[in-house]
Amino acid sequence: MSDTVLVDILVLVLLVCTALVIVRMRGILAAVMLTGIYSFLGASWMLILDAPDVAFTEAAVGAGISTVLMLGTISLIGTQAKEPYRSPWLPLLIVTATGAALVYGTLDMPHYGDPEAPIQVYPRPGYVELVHPDTRDAFHPPGKEGAHPPEMPNVVTAVLASYRGYDTLGETAVIFTAGVAVLLLLTGGRRRKGDRP
Amino acid sequence: MRENRILRIVAAKLLIPYILLFGLYVQFHGDFGPGGGFQAGVIFAAGCILYGLVFGLAALRRAVSPVVLEVLGAVGVLVFAGTGVATMARGRNFLDYDAFGAHGQHWGILVVEFGVGLAVTAVMLSMFFAFAGRGKGGASG
Numbered sequence: 001m002s003d004t005v006l007v008d009i010l011v012l013v014l015l016v017c018t019a020l021v022i023v024r025m026r027g028i029l030a031a032v033m034l035t036g037i038y039s040f041l042g043a044s045w046m047l048i049l050d051a052p053d054v055a056f057t058e059a060a061v062g063a064g065i066s067t068v069l070m071l072g073t074i075s076l077i078g079t080q081a082k083e084p085y086r087s088p089w090l091p092l093l094i095v096t097a098t099g100a101a102l103v104y105g106t107l108d109m110p111h112y113g114d115p116e117a118p119i120q121v122y123p124r125p126g127y128v129e130l131v132h133p134d135t136r137d138a139f140h141p142p143g144k145e146g147a148h149p150p151e152m153p154n155v156v157t158a159v160l161a162s163y164r165g166y167d168t169l170g171e172t173a174v175i176f177t178a179g180v181a182v183l184l185l186l187t188g189g190r191r192r193k194g195d196r197p
Numbered sequence: 198m199r200e201n202r203i204l205r206i207v208a209a210k211l212l213i214p215y216i217l218l219f220g221l222y223v224q225f226h227g228d229f230g231p232g233g234g235f236q237a238g239v240i241f242a243a244g245c246i247l248y249g250l251v252f253g254l255a256a257l258r259r260a261v262s263p264v265v266l267e268v269l270g271a272v273g274v275l276v277f278a279g280t281g282v283a284t285m286a287r288g289r290n291f292l293d294y295d296a297f298g299a300h301g302q303h304w305g306i307l308v309v310e311f312g313v314g315l316a317v318t319a320v321m322l323s324m325f326f327a328f329a330g331r332g333k334g335g336a337s338g
Binding site: 052053055056057060061064065068069072073076152153154156157158160161162165166168169171172173175176178179180182183186187 | 313
């Protein structure tokens, strides 16, 4: 075990505690603030797992933009949640079943850091070695014919924008579509009446 | 109340330029450090939203027009897809940046990430406008 195991446990325990407090909370404003804290803890956890790009996104989107959007929603709907008037048992059962199914699914996955895991052995030769400037020339001497992989110190960017550029194009289109949908839902009706903001 | 407002304005004026600059750094340094178009777009939008929260929605509308933002979101996606069409026009596969020469991968990734950043900034700010503008008269948050 590494010397960061205490930090791992601390971050994970805090994550669970924050989630439990959010669930039990009736004041929406405090709950929104706590989801921001939850996102920061999630970002810390991603950083511990050596995924700074994901941590970056989690901190900027989870703690930044979505908090602002949720505050905007609160200003429209008020800050107190109503007491639940339905029995919580059915939702609890569904959530537990879904969680159990997810845990069952992870049993098939390789252990974290397993050198034989598909993520380490595919594609060959390792895309990381192919792209990183330190190891690139061994696979791809300058002047060699054929496809040139990008030379990128940040392999994540190379994978996202070049190796899986088609996926990223789809993701950008999804963001754009989501934005259009929100705009249509929130402002479309008013514009039709000629009340242009 | 008035002193509070001055405090907020001074703090925001100190922070906003650095947030926007950091957004640009993340955008154009994405192939060397962590980050890229998506993160940069969100950070840039966050800087603008801070401006809107402190100085009021009307001031933000004057700085970045919602109509322009709606166009920019589409332009961002078009820049990405257009790069793919350009590579096809040069006889390569869709989004195969080698079509742009020896450093084609660098240029392709730079342009594509710029498209992503543009689309994300525009969409995030449009969403903020849509939410904040629904309140009573769109007063500051």
